[in-house]
Amino acid sequence: MTRPRIGISIGQLLTLPGVTRPYEGTAQHYAQALWAAGAAPSLLPLIPEAAGELMERLDGLLLSGGVDLHPRFYGEEPHEQLGEVDELRDATEVELYRAARERGLPVLGICRGLQVINVFEGGSLHQHLDGHSQSARGHHYTDTTHDVHFEDGLLARHHPQLTRVNSHHHQAVKAVAPTLRVAARTDDGLVEALEGDGVVCVQWHPEATFHSAPDTNGTFKAYMELFR
Template sequence: MSIAHLSDPILGRSYQGTAIAYAQSLWRAGGLPSLLPLLPEAAHDLVAQLDGLLLTGGVDVAPDRYGQAPHPQLGDVDTLRDEVEAALYLAARARGLPVLGICRGLQLVNVLEGGTLHQHLDGHTQGRPYDALTHDVVFEGDGILARHHPTHLLVNSHHHQAVDTVAPSLKVVARSRDGWVEALEGEGLVCVQWHPELTYENAPETRGAFSAFMELFA
């Protein structure tokens, strides 16, 4: 499981952390979560100890990674986190490990596979409670995520960016009613734009991303 790079302006030091809901959801789905340090030079050694990789939500992916100048409403970026997660992802893919991407994780996977992002969507899903089920997604086809979700699913989302050009190696398997990409699949990977870790208990129908991830280990 990847983790965020945070800083404390008062104490003048950096530290790491992630929402406990990710670890709780992985554990409840049958996984044993481990938090990974922000050490790009250790990425290959870290991945050698893993069975799979979860890329979590967080700040915006730096647009220079997909060849764009920053949008005026680009949010916070964390270049160290981008570097670490890119190294972890590439090492995991080289070893053939299953990958789950959530929110930012989906966006980063799309970028690392050669896709691009819309840097800002006006009034899309910001300003709502993180666990509020606010809009429908519709699954397409018979992929692994579709097998673990109802065709029409009410989800929680909190993002101001979205997939623009889909990477050649990825397939769109769910969209919102207004056409935005909500889920992607590739060989050995599943990615969702919403936050199933925050609705794991109160909306069991949304937890399918974790069970789909576990199926990749079979």
């Protein structure tokens, strides 16, 4: 069976010591996990005007983790605790996602990717978690594992109902987009996964544990099921 060709979004690496111009890239685990799941990964350059042509050559899209999405995409001014943004990446991912959806290609969103998809579909974000949820401190940058409870859907078919996941984010879904449904939450109701027609999104990082934590590998199994 031919491996489906999956494009992976990347970002500008703005903080490398001694680098005077940004590099482009992302963590290697995304490509490794896709390959292990049976797909053929490709990194997609930060060229917004090339997105449509690039997606014509692919079978699916993975929107990866990274810095904060600029809040102008959901009609808000930047919060004082908004993190680093990458507007070239934002502009590119808008076009990649639009092209993938126009072609009916399956899309997987991880961490930032979940947030991006929710916003591009009409939802919004908490720009900073502190004060929005009792679990906010646990989701910030120190305590990075917690339980999620799955609701009926594609992800639920591939995970135990209660699964311990690894997430480290300071933003989260506020208003869920009308085209998406909640697929998993934390104990206190924070959205941890979304699903839609041809779309799977998780707030945690299954690509970082695909080789050591079988319970989280269900995310990639669910994504590959979309191709079937």
